Amino acid sequence: KRPAPVTFLTHAMSSQWNVRPSDCAMRTMNPIRALVDMMDLRPNPDLPLIRLSIGDPTVFGNLLPPAQATLALVEEAVTYKSNGYAPSTGYAHARRAIAEKFSHANAPLTEQDIVIASGCSGALELCIAVLANPGDNLLLPAPGFSLYQTIAQSRNIECKHYALQQDRSWEVDIADLESKIDEKTRAIVVTNPSNPCGSVFSKEHILDILAVAKKHCIPIIADEIYADMVFKSQEFHALAPLSPDVPVLSCGGLAKRYVVPGWRLGWIAIHDRHGIFGEAIRDGLTRLSQIVLGANSVVQAAVPRILKDTPQSYYDGLMSILETNAKRCYEILKTAPGLKPVMPQGAMYMLVGIEILNFPEFSDDRVFTEKLINEQSVFCLPAQVFQAPNFFRIVTTLPEGETVEAMNRIVAFCKKHYKPSA
Amino acid sequence: KRPAPVTFLTHAMSSQWNVRPSDCAMRTMNPIRALVDMMDLRPNPDLPLIRLSIGDPTVFGNLLPPAQATLALVEEAVTYKSNGYAPSTGYAHARRAIAEKFSHANAPLTEQDIVIASGCSGALELCIAVLANPGDNLLLPAPGFSLYQTIAQSRNIECKHYALQQDRSWEVDIADLESKIDEKTRAIVVTNPSNPCGSVFSKEHILDILAVAKKHCIPIIADEIYADMVFKSQEFHALAPLSPDVPVLSCGGLAKRYVVPGWRLGWIAIHDRHGIFGEAIRDGLTRLSQIVLGANSVVQAAVPRILKDTPQSYYDGLMSILETNAKRCYEILKTAPGLKPVMPQGAMYMLVGIEILNFPEFSDDRVFTEKLINEQSVFCLPAQVFQAPNFFRIVTTLPEGETVEAMNRIVAFCKKHYKPSA
Numbered sequence: 111k112r113p114a115p116v117t118f119l120t121h122a123m124s125s126q127w128n129v130r131p132s133d134c135a136m137r138t139m140n141p142i143r144a145l146v147d148m149m150d151l152r153p154n155p156d157l158p159l160i161r162l163s164i165g166d167p168t169v170f171g172n173l174l175p176p177a178q179a180t181l182a183l184v185e186e187a188v189t190y191k192s193n194g195y196a197p198s199t200g201y202a203h204a205r206r207a208i209a210e211k212f213s214h215a216n217a218p219l220t221e222q223d224i225v226i227a228s229g230c231s232g233a234l235e236l237c238i239a240v241l242a243n244p245g246d247n248l249l250l251p252a253p254g255f256s257l258y259q260t261i262a263q264s265r266n267i268e269c270k271h272y273a274l275q276q277d278r279s280w281e282v283d284i285a286d287l288e289s290k291i292d293e294k295t296r297a298i299v300v301t302n303p304s305n306p307c308g309s310v311f312s313k314e315h316i317l318d319i320l321a322v323a324k325k326h327c328i329p330i331i332a333d334e335i336y337a338d339m340v341f342k343s344q345e346f347h348a349l350a351p352l353s354p355d356v357p358v359l360s361c362g363g364l365a366k367r368y369v370v371p372g373w374r375l376g377w378i379a380i381h382d383r384h385g386i387f388g389e390a391i392r393d394g395l396t397r398l399s400q401i402v403l404g405a406n407s408v409v410q411a412a413v414p415r416i417l418k419d420t421p422q423s424y425y426d427g428l429m430s431i432l433e434t435n436a437k438r439c440y441e442i443l444k445t446a447p448g449l450k451p452v453m454p455q456g457a458m459y460m461l462v463g464i465e466i467l468n469f470p471e472f473s474d475d476r477v478f479t480e481k482l483i484n485e486q487s488v489f490c491l492p493a494q495v496f497q498a499p500n501f502f503r504i505v506t507t508l509p510e511g512e513t514v515e516a517m518n519r520i521v522a523f524c525k526k527h528y529k530p531s532a
Numbered sequence: 533k534r535p536a537p538v539t540f541l542t543h544a545m546s547s548q549w550n551v552r553p554s555d556c557a558m559r560t561m562n563p564i565r566a567l568v569d570m571m572d573l574r575p576n577p578d579l580p581l582i583r584l585s586i587g588d589p590t591v592f593g594n595l596l597p598p599a600q601a602t603l604a605l606v607e608e609a610v611t612y613k614s615n616g617y618a619p620s621t622g623y624a625h626a627r628r629a630i631a632e633k634f635s636h637a638n639a640p641l642t643e644q645d646i647v648i649a650s651g652c653s654g655a656l657e658l659c660i661a662v663l664a665n666p667g668d669n670l671l672l673p674a675p676g677f678s679l680y681q682t683i684a685q686s687r688n689i690e691c692k693h694y695a696l697q698q699d700r701s702w703e704v705d706i707a708d709l710e711s712k713i714d715e716k717t718r719a720i721v722v723t724n725p726s727n728p729c730g731s732v733f734s735k736e737h738i739l740d741i742l743a744v745a746k747k748h749c750i751p752i753i754a755d756e757i758y759a760d761m762v763f764k765s766q767e768f769h770a771l772a773p774l775s776p777d778v779p780v781l782s783c784g785g786l787a788k789r790y791v792v793p794g795w796r797l798g799w800i801a802i803h804d805r806h807g808i809f810g811e812a813i814r815d816g817l818t819r820l821s822q823i824v825l826g827a828n829s830v831v832q833a834a835v836p837r838i839l840k841d842t843p844q845s846y847y848d849g850l851m852s853i854l855e856t857n858a859k860r861c862y863e864i865l866k867t868a869p870g871l872k873p874v875m876p877q878g879a880m881y882m883l884v885g886i887e888i889l890n891f892p893e894f895s896d897d898r899v900f901t902e903k904l905i906n907e908q909s910v911f912c913l914p915a916q917v918f919q920a921p922n923f924f925r926i927v928t929t930l931p932e933g934e935t936v937e938a939m940n941r942i943v944a945f946c947k948k949h950y951k952p953s954a
């Protein structure tokens with residue numbers, strides 16, 4: 111293939127306005143926004159709109175941050191001590207507090223191992239940017255959170271998806287994962303607990319994933335923003351402590367567990383017990399962090415108190431609400447003809463399968479959810495944006511009244527449109 | 533030139549840990565950090581260290597944010613209303629307040645024209661990322677703020693520098709600027725008032741710059757983070773209102789004027805009266821903003837009150853301190869043999885020329901400042917990091933006592949090392 115001929119513009123020729131967005135800007139795409147913008151959304155004016163679409167626990171006002179978090183923020187603000195530039199990787203005392211909170215006997219952390227970023231999103235961006243070049247690839251879960259792909263595409267990094275298994279509580283299909291690895295794979299992204307699945311991996315399952323990573327020498331980016339957000343019968347296992355050798359960048363943040371996504375406080379915990387990441391990756395993360403200087407300094411200063419002072423009862427209360435809600439949704443949706451809700455084990459989401467052949471009016475999850483909003487004023491996200499076609503995702507953070515009302519409307523909608531198989 | 537041969541690694545061969553930072557991470561470089569890390573800094577233990585190096589107005593505790601800003605932040609925090617995700621370009625009411633504050637009869641703004649970002653740094657990154665592809669170039673001022681280059685290099689965008697003229701209060705050398713434009717030039721970055729120069733451009737001078745941009749059809753990125761921070765005899769002219777047609781992305785933020793750099797609240801004001809940027813550039817900015825979701829929501833919610841409630845006396849007081857300090861520094865440094873301070877007209881910096889041939893012990897500004905810290909415990913930034921070799925930059929934000937003490941030590945240092953020309 112020969113290179114395209116080069117055209118030399120003369121000054122005279124170029125002197126017209128010719129301002130175009132960069133390729134990077136055009137590649138950068140939030141698939142949720144892109145799809146929602148394309149949808150024909152006209153909620154039924156006779157019914158109040160209920161949005162089950164947004165992964166923001168604050169929007170309904172029923173879930174509040176711990177009082178300790180707001181208090182810490184306010185008290186740090188009025189000391190006037192933390193209004194200045196923090197180091198690009200974050201204040202040392204904030205990093206120390208995060209290291210202490212997430213340190214584990216098998217995976218110890220010091221403040222040197224923490225990089226504070228603008229939300230877990232910022233942390234993920236740093237991790238992806240430091241590990242992969244254009245043309246390299248990342249392995250992403252399907253269904254999975256769409257931001258990984260947004261970041262990767264923006265940087266011309268390829269995405270390959272490995273399957274999670276619906277009938278096995280969304281565990282990874284290990285053979286599929288392994289088959290997707292090639293010589294350009296730079297990291298495996300593991301989301302646990304999962305958005306959009308609400309799944310929580312067992313220790314054994316995490317060990318199986320780690321075995322693949324170890325065998326093929328691929329580092330893991332563990333998105334653990336929902337760490338510890340698991341239902342009563344479940345246990346959360348952080349990924350890094352289960353491996354003595356796989357290098358892991360674990361991403362977390364305050365957004366979900368402390369119900370403050372707007373505060374934009376996230377972090378990376380670097381687990382690298384055998385120096386595989388080494389100074390080079392740490393240095394790369396530091397360099398990348400210098401461009402924008404992540405997180406708000408007052409929030410950073412409040413982090414030690416937020417992590418230490420929030421009482422266990424707060425965490426328990428939040429999870430109890432989320433679990434009660436999830437069960438409520440599951441029980442009602444189970445009665446809807448043509449739906450297959452998958453009961454979550456944690457986080458704040460549920461995926462609901464649509465037996466699309468039994469809804470002959472609707473070609474896919476997009477059309478299904480479009481009609482659902484237009485008839486019933488209930489907005490669920492079509493899960494094709496999470497690589498889960500013919501599912502929709504609901505959030506389980508709404509107050510009981512709205513939740514039950516929304517579920518009943520979904521059932522009514524299904525009853526109306528369901529056609530039994532011939 | 534033939535392509536390099538492609539090596540296909542077999543799976544077996546690749547199964548060793550081989551984790552390297554990406555090219556992007558390695559290209560990303562803060563020249564200030566890189567140089568300071570290389571310097572041999574051993575402050576004289578007999579003298580307290582005075583840092584004139586950091587452009588953070590909060591570090592000495594003498595300059596505080598307006599009480600209204602902290603109050604607004606605290607009051608927004610305790611309403612619990614702004615803890616959720618803001619739209620990726622910012623809350624509408626915050627954007628509206630910024631639009632109102634910076635709207636001008638000749639360059640009107642609405643909330644649609646504002647993109648909120650993580651600091652002015654985040655705003656600059658969005659602007660550069662949306663306008664330039666790898667291989668394109670930006671025209672940057674020399675001397676100039678180093679972040680533009682950090683962002684550009686990280687994205688493989690080329691930097692070309694145009695000269696500011698020391699003997700003309702750091703005005704742009706218009707002929708030099710024009711000569712640097714080529715068919716790959718995507719934007720001219722104009723910093724006014726300037727870091728590191730402390731210069732403030734006249735209306736006529738801005739019109740000269742705009743004429744070049746118009747003639748060659750190159751949009752302008754106006755870094756106006758120091759907007760309105762000018763000394764008594766000066767007037768600040770925003771760039772966009774002076775042009776009826778050049779499309780301008782004007783970047784600003786709370787960092788300097790409100791003495792809260794850690795809050796990370798910046799913005800872009802899109803000035804595009806003839807639709808040259810058009811929907812495409814706006815859409816590109818929105819897309820890019822979706823990756824990390826810029827600024828803290830509580831600070832965003834406080835923006836309207838910060839901009840409206842801060843009394844004029846606060847701004848006046850801050851500028852009076854900065855001007856008094858700048859004069860104080862200038863008057864003392866003028867007496868130092870071998871130094872040529874350039875009196876600033878605004879912002880919070882001064883560049884000081886070193887007649888390096890009269891300091892035969894020191895080969896350049898780096899060695900000069902290194903020895904200055906080691907003998908006198910005064911830390912000034914060697915201005916080669918700002919493309920101003922044989923200058924150093926001082927900040928004018930210190931309390932009077934430290935300022936005078938530091939200046940006197942610099943004078944003593946020069947007296948000791950100055951050698952008159954033969």
Ligand SMILES: Cc1ncc(COP(=O)(O)O)c(C=O)c1O
Nearest residue numbers: 165229230231255305335363365
């Ligand atoms: C799996 C996952 N990772 C990361 C994020 C982003 O978190 P943050 O708001 O801290 O950027 C989210 C938010 O929904 C998420 O679901």
Ligand SMILES: Cc1ncc(COP(=O)(O)O)c(C=O)c1O
Nearest residue numbers: 587651652653677727757785787
């Ligand atoms: C000229 C200039 N632009 C932008 C910035 C960055 O501002 P922010 O702290 O809001 O990112 C600075 C900070 O020193 C600056 O001097």
